[in-house]
Amino acid sequence: MANVSIIGASGYTGAELMRLISAHPDLDLKAVSSRQFCGQPVEQVFGALGGEVTLSFVEPDHESLVKDIDLVFLAVPHQAAMNAVPDLMAAGVKVVDLSADFRIKDASLYEKWYVPHTCPEFLAEAAYGLPEFNRELIKKARLTANPGCYVTSVIMPLIPLLRDGLLQREGIIANSASGVSGAGRKASLNLIHGEVHENFKPYAVAGHRHTPEMEQELSLAAGGEVRLTFTPHLLPMDRGILSTIYAKPADKVSEKEIYVSWEKAFSNEPFVRILPEGRLPATKEVRGTNRVQIGLAKDPRSGLMKIFSTLDNITKGASGQALQNANLMLGMDEGLGLTGLGQTP
Amino acid sequence: MANVSIIGASGYTGAELMRLISAHPDLDLKAVSSRQFCGQPVEQVFGALGGEVTLSFVEPDHESLVKDIDLVFLAVPHQAAMNAVPDLMAAGVKVVDLSADFRIKDASLYEKWYVPHTCPEFLAEAAYGLPEFNRELIKKARLTANPGCYVTSVIMPLIPLLRDGLLQREGIIANSASGVSGAGRKASLNLIHGEVHENFKPYAVAGHRHTPEMEQELSLAAGGEVRLTFTPHLLPMDRGILSTIYAKPADKVSEKEIYVSWEKAFSNEPFVRILPEGRLPATKEVRGTNRVQIGLAKDPRSGLMKIFSTLDNITKGASGQALQNANLMLGMDEGLGLTGLGQTP
Amino acid sequence: MANVSIIGASGYTGAELMRLISAHPDLDLKAVSSRQFCGQPVEQVFGALGGEVTLSFVEPDHESLVKDIDLVFLAVPHQAAMNAVPDLMAAGVKVVDLSADFRIKDASLYEKWYVPHTCPEFLAEAAYGLPEFNRELIKKARLTANPGCYVTSVIMPLIPLLRDGLLQREGIIANSASGVSGAGRKASLNLIHGEVHENFKPYAVAGHRHTPEMEQELSLAAGGEVRLTFTPHLLPMDRGILSTIYAKPADKVSEKEIYVSWEKAFSNEPFVRILPEGRLPATKEVRGTNRVQIGLAKDPRSGLMKIFSTLDNITKGASGQALQNANLMLGMDEGLGLTGLGQTP
Amino acid sequence: MANVSIIGASGYTGAELMRLISAHPDLDLKAVSSRQFCGQPVEQVFGALGGEVTLSFVEPDHESLVKDIDLVFLAVPHQAAMNAVPDLMAAGVKVVDLSADFRIKDASLYEKWYVPHTCPEFLAEAAYGLPEFNRELIKKARLTANPGCYVTSVIMPLIPLLRDGLLQREGIIANSASGVSGAGRKASLNLIHGEVHENFKPYAVAGHRHTPEMEQELSLAAGGEVRLTFTPHLLPMDRGILSTIYAKPADKVSEKEIYVSWEKAFSNEPFVRILPEGRLPATKEVRGTNRVQIGLAKDPRSGLMKIFSTLDNITKGASGQALQNANLMLGMDEGLGLTGLGQTP
Known part of the structure; x- marks a missing residue:
């Protein structure tokens, strides 16, 4: 207690x-x-x-x-x-x-x-509060910096792949979209229903503050500098982030090797789910939960790996992850209070 | 277990x-x-x-x-x-x-x-599965009939008031609106997004099947026949029912007497919340929960009591209530598995 | 010009x-x-x-x-x-x-x-700017007061019926719901997407400012005082009002007589459509247009007439009607600039 | 006539x-x-x-x-x-x-x-029915093939740039998202409100049928083969496509040269609007119209050009463009019936 x-x-x-x-x-x-x-x-x-x-x-x-x-x-x-x-x-x-x-x-x-x-x-x-890759540090930390919502969605699938050398470090593009709760609860004209509903648009396209955070963690994982092209968009919905990531596989790397890397990284992780081939993430499936769901498809024309990653920006993207970190810092079971499943519909 | x-x-x-x-x-x-x-x-x-x-x-x-x-x-x-x-x-x-x-x-x-x-x-x-008024019967039942979603929202606030003689039995109107999940998960043209989104409309206006069920339970409570005017509407959202009920108070009955009646009926009920004067129900506050929230306002012109009642049609309006009934029938604590709160936003 | x-x-x-x-x-x-x-x-x-x-x-x-x-x-x-x-x-x-x-x-x-x-x-x-009933006055006016959005939806179907004595003046209830644009374009916390989306709720339940305006016009039509019970609700959508009106028919008045009264009042009106029996209004059908659509169903149990009326609160409920009035005041064809149809979907 | x-x-x-x-x-x-x-x-x-x-x-x-x-x-x-x-x-x-x-x-x-x-x-x-680049052929055509909705959004901004040699032909990525009306009006389970609302997801990620059509037109413009990486996503809204396109500028090409190329291509086009620097497209601004709106931002880190293009998939993406083509084929003014502006909100 x-x-x-x-x-x-x-x-x-x-x-x-x-x-x-x-x-x-x-x-x-x-x-x-x-x-x-x-x-x-x-x-x-x-x-x-x-x-x-x-x-x-x-x-x-x-x-x-x-x-x-x-x-x-x-x-x-x-x-x-x-x-x-x-x-x-x-x-x-x-x-x-x-x-x-x-x-x-x-x-x-x-x-x-x-x-x-x-x-x-x-x-x-300060511990960087991504438990899946930083658990031991967080357990001992007095101060944990909870990661950004977009950041969590983008780096979660990329860290193991860069660490294992399966992706080229150059030319990664993260095209993300977030529900409007990511902008907070503020009396702001651009957040009112009439401006958001039945609308989809990019913003902060020449530089979003989550970019350097992503690059810091990805560069650490890759063991060398990673520069990212990142574009956030605003979705006409309350909760949910989907990141569609384009990355060049390292020489001759197959989809299978990517799945193996993910399996190694996440098979014991309670909140990261790698979807089987052919299934793709949808924001609604993780709404209100602490889960990240990740999918993969190789573009048959360009050979690019398309990596899809979804989470709830308020839960795993913020408060859920914060609670996960708190559990670790307090010596408790990491998943306490976080096991709720998404509602359908 | x-x-x-x-x-x-x-x-x-x-x-x-x-x-x-x-x-x-x-x-x-x-x-x-x-x-x-x-x-x-x-x-x-x-x-x-x-x-x-x-x-x-x-x-x-x-x-x-x-x-x-x-x-x-x-x-x-x-x-x-x-x-x-x-x-x-x-x-x-x-x-x-x-x-x-x-x-x-x-x-x-x-x-x-x-x-x-x-x-x-x-x-x-068969026990009629509204635990708030039928708990003992349900505990002993082999077969429980889980109430309709609109029905639960309409009769929950009315039963104590009719039982206590605070409302006239004649002329009650229930104007309800439901999210589209109430129609089920079906490949039906009138349920597709393009037909539902940014749309609001009445349906089944000359007679909805939930009407006789409401009348049965209300008549039982009133100790005499209650005939109801009921109009359902379809909301452009997934989950949630709000019923706006118009009823004539019995002679000289005040708002305070209504609150007292509700207090008596619901103060120990884990899933029914009577909102303080001035606060009104909103579907989102109970989304995904087993709760009913109830509010009241007296129309200063007509003297009609306006009773507002909201619940999630899938949870307290269906599966949540079913689980509540199951807990009772199995001799378990009634609230097991049902304590989750609504998400904001 | x-x-x-x-x-x-x-x-x-x-x-x-x-x-x-x-x-x-x-x-x-x-x-x-x-x-x-x-x-x-x-x-x-x-x-x-x-x-x-x-x-x-x-x-x-x-x-x-x-x-x-x-x-x-x-x-x-x-x-x-x-x-x-x-x-x-x-x-x-x-x-x-x-x-x-x-x-x-x-x-x-x-x-x-x-x-x-x-x-x-x-x-x-000042002319009251409801062209369907006030056209000649508006044509000559220097100043026209454009009616309220809820008001237009509620009084349009009621005026002919009260004028023709087909409804009892007592006990009319208007249960209305509006898209959020009716609250204007303001940086207000209760208008942001997170508060409105997937939500439905009543407001101003003990007295909305449109009530006296409705009563003024209805009393004029009825030739005697009409007191109304009115309840507005906020819909999770941008545009559209649906009013569900409950009224007691005068002695032995049938649905047919109501249709006849409407036919007489509106058959030459370009912007009022009486739907054939069995069809009911839906806000989306008039979205972005200057139209009002009106439907009728008699409740078989209570004998109450249920009158449904829909319009776009920004168009016929405000700016479209304003333009219709301006056309009249300027001696132009009343429908100029107002003939656009609603989009599907 | x-x-x-x-x-x-x-x-x-x-x-x-x-x-x-x-x-x-x-x-x-x-x-x-x-x-x-x-x-x-x-x-x-x-x-x-x-x-x-x-x-x-x-x-x-x-x-x-x-x-x-x-x-x-x-x-x-x-x-x-x-x-x-x-x-x-x-x-x-x-x-x-x-x-x-x-x-x-x-x-x-x-x-x-x-x-x-x-x-x-x-x-x-058969004339390829993109009037902005094919007007003379369409005027003489007996049969016009109306372009795909995604295709129109992607190739409109790219054709002049590839024709003018301002982009590298290799490595173009089009990340697109569409409102659900693009899937048609069908009784299909994956189109019902409960599946689409408050949801965002990719689909057809390994090959969408619009890809070869895009490549055909882009290759023609570029005077050499263009292979595209295309990923469509489904938005929780009725209408609107936004394509976010990533392309490498040809050697030393600046944003200014891109604007000049667009200016040359579109300054007399009634339905294509190039937004001034700093403004970005939003689907709602073109909803229900025959317009395409295009914006640009250069990524300061990768040097990639981010091109944003939006249209209404049902109007300029289908029926509006079809009417524009019909006007041309019938010798009429190209814009007849197509001048309506988008509604706010």
Whole structure:
């Protein structure tokens, strides 16, 4: 049994954390903060949590967020996260940070894409929170940087293949599309139903902030620099990311070798499913779950490998993975609270 | 621990049963049938269940559906259900029937709205599966008739009010709208995306089969005949029913008396939530859950009570309620496998 | 040929006016205003109008909005509209006001539901812009108050029936549902996709501002007071209103008499279609058009008449009707620019 | 003035043709066929056309489809189309064929992807119906093969660039996504709302029939073989295609040169819009229109050109383009009946 709190709980990742924690047998959610909704019962903001989450939002600096707390989920935007981390570390709580602030190990690279980094001293010790490839580090971490949603979908299938030398490092293209919840719960004109519904469009096409994060992890896996072409798109739906990845196989590499590499990497992973040949991922099959589903097809004309990867951007792409990391950091079974299956339809 | 099977598991109610049972700590799903997909692994039809439900569909008369089985979920259409019930009863298994075949106690009334009844001998003993008002009967039942989805949404808030004499029996209007999954998983032209999406329309306006079922239960509660005006509509969404009910309060009955009646009826009910004054139900808050949420507003002009009731037509409106009934019939805790909260968004 | 302008053109009604006017053979759109987007080309805000509407937004007090203009569409919120009207009247332009400011003839009633009325002197002369029942007045009007979207859907089928004495004046219930564009183009949390999509809910259940407007027009038609029970709901779609109306027929009135009354009222109306018995309205069939479609079913149990009425809240419910009114006020053929049919799907 | 008919009018392309023709000033729609709905008024199948299209469906071999007809729209599936063409040619009517049967000039290539070709003798004379690049041929054609929907979106921006030598012929990738209406109006399980809504998935990933058609036209433009990697995806929406194309610029080619090439190709084209730098296409902006919108971004890391192209698969991707072709074949103004703008929202 452990006590946890959420700083910044009034966004969609906060709501998802509360939903998941309420189904977790061994976590006790003690406090949740929101500057905007401070003082209001959680149920008033998130009707779906009524009756189960009986807390009210407190101010982000409220002592209940830290006192007698084992682990804090930091679900505030980047910059706000790194402002909070030093105090949390000093207080001796463990932290899973859902923002980008500790994902990129090179502070100057971070600053190129985001803002000046105010506590680079924690960059080195922060574990990159992709349990499938970083489990042991996460278990020992005080601070875990939860990966980006697009990033998780793109690097999950690529890491084993690059590590095993099955793909060329040059020319990888990741064409991704996300449901609109990835943009958060904000009163923003471009998020209203009339602008999103029955619409599909690209955005951030000349450079999305998830690109350097993908490249960092892929380069590590490949043992050499990987430069990626990445294009995100906005889908007319709430949840779900599908990444369609084009990569050149290394000399004479067959589809079978790719499946073998994946099998080796993922056969014991509870949340990664490699689909049998001929089946392709669909976002709906993993909606609301902590799963990644991965499929493969070789283009018969170009010989390119087409790799398809899907996850729920709010669950495995954010709060589900954060809980998976928290389980590891707290010495619990990694899958606690995360076994729910997707609804049909 | 009990063994269960599902006859007719390839529809949406079947998929939902499998999803829920896979999260149930004390049920073991032994066999599932489907004439259409017989021989295929469940995962090929319902990708979301991959890895958890490892069964393949068998023929509906396969012995594994009954042998060593404690309870069968009968998720086939009406008529097929009553054809199967005598053999199941003879085999000594308990049955939760999700069809309409045993909901209407008066065989001639059933026949007016459906087809000739082939085994009226089980009508009397079949428990009407609304646990909130019928719990003790269900606990002892061999055969439980799971209520209709619209029916559950309409009668849940009305039964206590009619029982307590707070509403006039005359002139109740139920204006309901349902997501399209209520029509099942069928290759039907009027269910394809192009016909449903960005569309809203009434149907079955001169008489829907759920009307006599509502009237039966409401008349029982009122201790006198209740005749209902019911209008269903089709929503451009997958899941969710909202019923907007107009009823005349009995002489001088106030909103407060209504809340008191509901409080009395539901304060210990795990799956019925009465919303505080000023909050109104929204289908999304109960999506994928076994919950009913109920709200109230008095029209200041006409004095009519407006009662709002929402549930997920596949969960509390069908498979969730079926599992709740099964838990009761098997002597288990009623809420097992049914505590999941709705996702936001 | 006439010159028109739009004050407040950056909302959905403004965009729709621009779309419709661009297809109008005899109107020349000279200027459009928007405080928020002032100085920006229209195309930057509404990509769909690119190439056709080459204007840029000007300030709301820009002289081009009035100078050499024959008619102004006033598409600003209530209050802003009545603040602008005196100057526009003084300038000698005709005005179609899409706001509520001149719809309710009784200033004190208006003030009860909205705000203090600052120019009640124009209330008497403002024509109520429902051409099907007010054509001659509109033709001569300097100022036309364009009806509310819900109002148009509810009163269109009821006016002839009340006028002809076919319905009882007591107990009419209008249960309506609207696509989200009815709430306008605003950066509002409750309008974002995550809150609206796959959701259905009631709102303003104890009193919506369109109620007094409906009652005013229905009472006029009935020759006596009509009090209405009205409940709006929010649909997970962009466009479309469906009103499901419950009304008691006057003594012995049959469905046939209702059809006859409608036939008499609407047989020459280009934008009102009475559906043959057995066919029911669906919002999608009138999407993007200036049409109202009306259907009827008698409830065999209660004897209530169920009247179904659908329109596109942005077109016949706002900008299309405004253009229809403008055509009349300018002495043009009423249907110019309004003949487009709905898309399938 | 000309007389036209539609063979196979009960699908979505048929409905769209009827919608567009009803707004065409100089076309008279004389007959429409449907085997399935033969004898039924069009309005019963497509409520949106009520009052305007007063025809009833006839059998596909009905003489009214040809007699006194100037041009026939052939909106039947491939194979059925080529079975009908010889008789239509013999009857002296002009034909716009919306199927794939006459798009691919090489009969053996056609047969590899489709079925045996039963009238290859018309392949040579059939004009490929992309007016922007084939206008003069279409004007003189008796038979025009209307391009595929994905094809139009992909080749429109690429043809001028390949013709002008601005792109390398090797390694072009087209990642496309389409609304579900592209799959037609069919009672098919994978098209029902529950399977499509809130879902996004790839399909036909190892080879879609539109690939050889794209390659044929791109190779012609490039003056040498172009081999394409193409991946289609299914969007949870009704209408709209977005193609995201990755291509290597030829040596030192800048974005500016690409814009110049497009300007040269499209500046006088009524239905192709090149968006200014920084603006990107969105499917909703062209929904229901005959427009293609094209945008560009150079990836700063890989140097790849990202080309974005959007259209409505039913309009410019099928029936709108068919009408544009018909206008040309009949000597009419190319844009007649096709000037409608997209709705917002």
